[in-house]
Amino acid sequence: MAEITYSLRLLRRLIGANFRGQLSYRLSFFFELLAVFFITLLEFASFALVLPRFGNIGGWVLGEVALLAGMVNIAFGIMDMIFSGFDPGNFGRQVRLGRMDQLLLRPANITLQVLGSEFILRRIGRILVGVGIFILALSLTEISWTAEKIALLLSSILGQILFFGALFVIGATITFWTVDSIEVINIFTYGGSEMISYPMHIYPQFLRRFFTFILPAIFLNYFPALVILGKPDPLGFPAYAAWLSFPAGLLVLIIAMRFWRFGLAHYQSTGT
């Protein structure tokens, strides 16, 4: 118990120091936050502006796609803040510069230190857009909310946070060996989140199979959204698939943490 409160206090200290650092360059921070906000907004806005020419996408209208995109952006934005320290691009740089050695020398839990090493506030921009898109979805659709649907929504968002956080941890761990950050992991993190912003049945089967059996991204928000929107499942999965978001995210995170510990045990400094 004492250890947990100590860890939490440590994390709060680290993140607090990080906040103050980011806020000391106010103008730059403001610009970057706005930039994140607009990048996220533009992508969805482009789609929304173009969709009227087509009517729907794979049978889904704008409000229904907005439910998917809103959930993804809220979850990914939260994940991106919490797991900033593990962001493979950033973490790779720390390894290259030998900062990892500094962290390892300190008498505190290494995972906590990496988590506390970055907490990038500007990513609030993405969460804000996510909330906006989600509100748009609510206004364009007529969802009759039940306790079950709210539970599904929360499980879906939580599952996505754990899932994408796990991918960040895996990407960070790989940089122990490659030193340089690897762009390929973006396929799964940014590519994966982009992919699940649209209904999964529009994708070719080989992509869908990969994101079902190898990386279970299909469970994160597609099946929960089907239940929330009251749409039939064109892929014929069992009804409990909607509840698998949180377990899928947790499972991938557990595997990622194992890999992280394996990586730590085999870590060799770059000598910088």
Add this chain to the structure above:
Amino acid sequence: MLASDPAMRLFFKLSQLAFQRQMSYRAAAIAGVLTNFFFGLLRAAIMIALYQNQIEVEGMDLSQAITFTAIGQALIGYLSMFHWYEQMQSVYTGEIATDLLKPMGYFRYWLAKDFGRAIAALLTRGVTIFLAFELVFDLVYPESPLGWLNLVIAMLLAWLVSFCWRFLANLPSFWMTNARGVGIFVFMSAQALSGFIMPLRFFPEWFQKFANLTPFPHSVNTVVEVQLGLLSGPQVWLAFANQLLWIIGMVVVIKLVLRAGVRKLVVVGG
């Protein structure tokens, strides 16, 4: 005649060096192609789903729409669509001090380097993306030698347009200690307004009008429309004229900003 001009020789020598440098990042190129291709597949799948109940939208059929996604992904490297902060970095590291001493105009120095980088990216990333797309889809190409010539001209002008806005996005570094935020804005606007995310003609009229007030459509969108044969005869010439006008306009602005910036520049030693 061209090759004997020492200024031209210097230009292409610099391009060649930048080309070789770009070609040496093999791992990065492979990772880049894989990422660009994956996103391309997603974008193509979205087009296919959109075209489910349509044969033609705004003069584009499905194979043209899929080719659009291939062009977009192939141009990412060539036009450095997402980021380019090299000039800005040289101000912050102080390298600019030696660059300014080089026996060559400062703008031309960067233009030469970017030319080499762009050609290398086109030959590696661009061509590979098209080959990968060809394996999965039927793509649309110009139908005549003239069409191909037009495409080459459009591509060359598109690179110049994109270089000018990228260079401009870097210049606030003379006045700000961290100008990256401004840069991010320019690149973001470029993605939205250039017709990179979706073909410009799919957007509502007011959006197209607004985009056409900026230089951005004269890069990606022009290349797309020329390759897909969406412009006929005089429209092609008009598109080229527009590209040229934007290049000239931006170069004038760049020269003015550079003159003011260099005067203000203080390089901190060490």
